[in-house]
Amino acid sequence: MRATEAEQAWARVRTSLRESAGARLFDQWLKPIELVPGSDADTIRLALPSAFMTNWVRNHYADRLVLEFRQIMPGVRSVQIETRVAGPAPVALALVPDPVVPAPAPVHAPAPAPAAPGAPRTFGVDPSLRPAPAMVAPVPVSAAAPGLPLPLAERPPLDPRYTFDRFVVDASNKVAFNAAKVLAEPGPVRFSPLFLHSGTGQGKSHLMHAIGHAFLDHNPHAIVLCMSAERFMYDFVAAMRARDTHAFKQRLRGADLLLIDDLQFIAGKDATQEEFFHTVNEIMAAGKRLVISADRCPQALEGVEARIVSRMAVGLVADIKAPDLSLRRAILDRKLADLPDTRVPLDVLDLIASRIHANIRELEGALNRVVAYAQLTGDSIDLDFAVATLGEVLRGVQKRVTIDEIQKLVSAHFELKPLDLISARRARAVARPRQIAMYLAKRLTTRSLPEIGRKFGGRDHSTVIHAVRRIEELRDTDRDIDAAVRVLIRELEG
């Protein structure tokens, strides 16, 4: 008898899971999954032998399974994960929620009861960071239950380049750096939340991810969640629409370390703020670690409820100031250390450091551009080459475009909501504008592929590469798309 389309897809998904999950995790949790007969191109039903395993697979692999199946069978609407019952027919327990995003981090801990946070304490400039009294009761990091697999295969989407040893420290960022290191240390929580703020491209995400890496190095079983405030909002709204906020709350509140980037995005979003407030309260009351970043200090967050602002100021507030010339120069040296075969003369480094002061992302972008052009042309790098390559970047005439501007403009152009672009919706009417927005982000900003992926709802860098290539192809073959892209570029570059 010929295998059905669903059976063939399942065989491929299984192989892919085996390759990505590692033998131990696969054998224990994924191998027992069986495809339920009757699964079709619309609904896939998978069954496990016990409710416990069903729960585990749902919590850890639900989104991933949807994603994998949709890559093979794009029409799949849902993947149901059920408990196999003795008897003729399995009982369906739940629908997998719709958003297609990288697999969420595991949920181990039940939601703790809320309690009042500790007394206000704000640090701004004191670099000494003497051990502070614990502000919340220390609680041990959730350990995997005996027999549970190491959750390494499901590490949160932390950028591997953003580690403490790659962060160059000086007076402008020392408080933030030291606080980040202290927060990542094992043992009692000395303060929480840590609130990091600075202008764009000055290292907040780098420090947040570094905290995540270091914390996981110390506690490989810990549950670390890292997301932007936009992602928080999107997941919460999706959970509300699906009338299932329980799993969302459980996932967030089960984290040992919760990292939320770009808090300013929840300004004016009342329902999201309400949920965020309760999440923060519960994480803090449970003595877990919380790190928040924003582009301004808590008190300057307009449109954010006063009770959230006051919670943010309860822990440690640290800012990162604009980098001065010597820090910019030191950062270039540090970046070059990662490119051992690349020689960049000192006068070129001095030129870049002295002329590009807006932020560190642009500084890095300029160095990368010079290095990439030299590799492409086979020329060696000297001052003339750098000036010619950097052209208007050095003259400072290039208008800075942000991904937020791109998302706003693209969504308005295609009559969508900006949230659609970070959503999991795959309908062509949304997917194509999203690809165009990713293409523009790659072309008009200095953001890296993983950064762009994160800004589009936590997508993988390979999704961004695919989008960029697809739009490049379409610009050659589809006049409408090419015209739309031209209009958007013109508007964005002013």
Ligand SMILES: Nc1ncnc2c1ncn2[C@@H]1O[C@H](COP(=O)(O)OP(=O)(O)OP(=O)(O)O)[C@@H](O)[C@H]1O
């Ligand atoms: N002190 C530093 N040492 C080394 N690299 C740095 C430092 N500060 C920033 N960077 C680098 O600059 C780039 C931008 O930093 P990052 O993304 O952390 O900025 P951000 O403050 O989070 O920006 P945004 O608010 O726009 O999200 C990253 O590649 C990061 O590695």
